Amino acid sequence: MSATIQSIEAILVDIPTIRPHKLSMTTMGVQTMVIVRMKDSDGLEGLGEATTIGGLAYGPESPESVKLTIDTYFKPLLIDQPADAINTLRVRLNRATRGNNLAKSAIETALLDLQGKRLNRPVSDLLGGALHQHIPVLWTLASGDTAKDIDEAHSLIAQQRHCDFKLKIGSRAVMEDVRHVAAIKEAVGEQASVRVDVNQAWDEATAAKGMAELQAAGIDLVEQPTPMKDFGALIRLSEKFHIPILADESVADAKDLFALAAGGFAGAVAMKIAKAGGPIRALEQATVAQSAGLGLYGGTLLEGTIGTAASLHAWSTLETLHWGTEMFGPLLMKDDIVVRPLNFHANGVDLPQGPGLGVEIDEDKLAVYRRGA
Ligand SMILES: O=C(O)C[C@H]1C=CC(=O)O1
Numbered sequence: 544m545s546a547t548i549q550s551i552e553a554i555l556v557d558i559p560t561i562r563p564h565k566l567s568m569t570t571m572g573v574q575t576m577v578i579v580r581m582k583d584s585d586g587l588e589g590l591g592e593a594t595t596i597g598g599l600a601y602g603p604e605s606p607e608s609v610k611l612t613i614d615t616y617f618k619p620l621l622i623d624q625p626a627d628a629i630n631t632l633r634v635r636l637n638r639a640t641r642g643n644n645l646a647k648s649a650i651e652t653a654l655l656d657l658q659g660k661r662l663n664r665p666v667s668d669l670l671g672g673a674l675h676q677h678i679p680v681l682w683t684l685a686s687g688d689t690a691k692d693i694d695e696a697h698s699l700i701a702q703q704r705h706c707d708f709k710l711k712i713g714s715r716a717v718m719e720d721v722r723h724v725a726a727i728k729e730a731v732g733e734q735a736s737v738r739v740d741v742n743q744a745w746d747e748a749t750a751a752k753g754m755a756e757l758q759a760a761g762i763d764l765v766e767q768p769t770p771m772k773d774f775g776a777l778i779r780l781s782e783k784f785h786i787p788i789l790a791d792e793s794v795a796d797a798k799d800l801f802a803l804a805a806g807g808f809a810g811a812v813a814m815k816i817a818k819a820g821g822p823i824r825a826l827e828q829a830t831v832a833q834s835a836g837l838g839l840y841g842g843t844l845l846e847g848t849i850g851t852a853a854s855l856h857a858w859s860t861l862e863t864l865h866w867g868t869e870m871f872g873p874l875l876m877k878d879d880i881v882v883r884p885l886n887f888h889a890n891g892v893d894l895p896q897g898p899g900l901g902v903e904i905d906e907d908k909l910a911v912y913r914r915g916a
Pocket residue numbers: 596683685740742791842843844845869
């Protein structure tokens with residue numbers, strides 16, 4: 544008899560950020576995580592996380608709606624079911640509920656953690672095995688101030704904590720953004736790769752102007768310049784410029800990526816476990832990207848250590864991550880709720896060791912940061 548799922552708890556956790564994090568659609572001062580604790584009939588516990596950016600500013604699921612979805616709709620479908628039947632449970636959830644991929648990602652992650660602990664194997668082994676134990680991680684410069692961003696970049700390069708940077712642009716006039724980006728690129732020179740994320744803020748004509756300027760300034764990659772549903776614009780821009788485009792909001796799962804690739808898009812894709820509905824689903828995108836000749840990038844919704852560890856286990860199984868990853872979420876938060884934080888060094892992070900995700904909750908810290916504490 545396999546163990547069955549006995550309880551699922553979805554906990555809202557609020558942790559302040561180390562500095563304001565300015566994106567085109569919101570400025571974050573706190574990150575809210577939904578931590579899932581799933582217990583089985585053998586007394587084992589699986590951990591999962593769903594996180595988004597700025598409440599409802601980034602996408603249609605908020606931390607509060609993720610908790611409600613799990614508590615009200617997912618729990619009755621999962622309690623008393625075999626805990627090791629990960630695919631069966633995914634199909635069961637998908638037949639009964641539409642969308643809500645962030646909530647589904649937290650559940651798939653908790654099931655993988657549980658299964659790993661049961662088999663005494665890391666989650667990466669359940670996904671076919673890790674090819675990398677150390678994974679590159681960039682940093683997002685998003686203080687909103689050019690001089691502060693340059694200081695931050697210089698200090699991180701000196702510490703060898705990061706050598707690639709992503710700049711959040713799109714909230715200011717295009718040429719103001721271009722001057723900001725060009726000043727940072729000039730300050731770091733060849734020491735660092737500089738990329739931008741526009742988070743859908745430009746229309747196609749603005750994007751054409753912006754991309755020409757960014758190309759001239761030596762920027763390496765432009766992420767999601769135009770609105771997510773406007774596949775035609777992404778395709779046309781990718782044909783027009785040699786500076787590559789990274790598709791983010793446009794491609795939640797493998798089907799989205801297939802449609803974009805079939806339309807003629809050339810460039811790369813930001814895989815995110817949250818967008819896709821879990822680590823297994825996110826890796827389906829990698830297969831499509833590899834078949835279509837698109838580059839891979841390990842993306843984040845600024846998850847804390849649990850969601851970041853789950854993503855790292857998935858990305859570790861990929862032979863080539865052409866653009867590395869941005870799995871720095873835990874570093875943007877002032878504190879953590881785990882016993883052993885991830886080890887960020889040498890411009891990357893180590894894949895956590897041990898059974899499951901290799902992450903353990905610090906109960907005292909959780910008690911401090913859980914909402915309503
Ligand atoms: O890429 C996004 O759109 C979301 C996120 C990832 C890094 C960051 O600073 O924001």
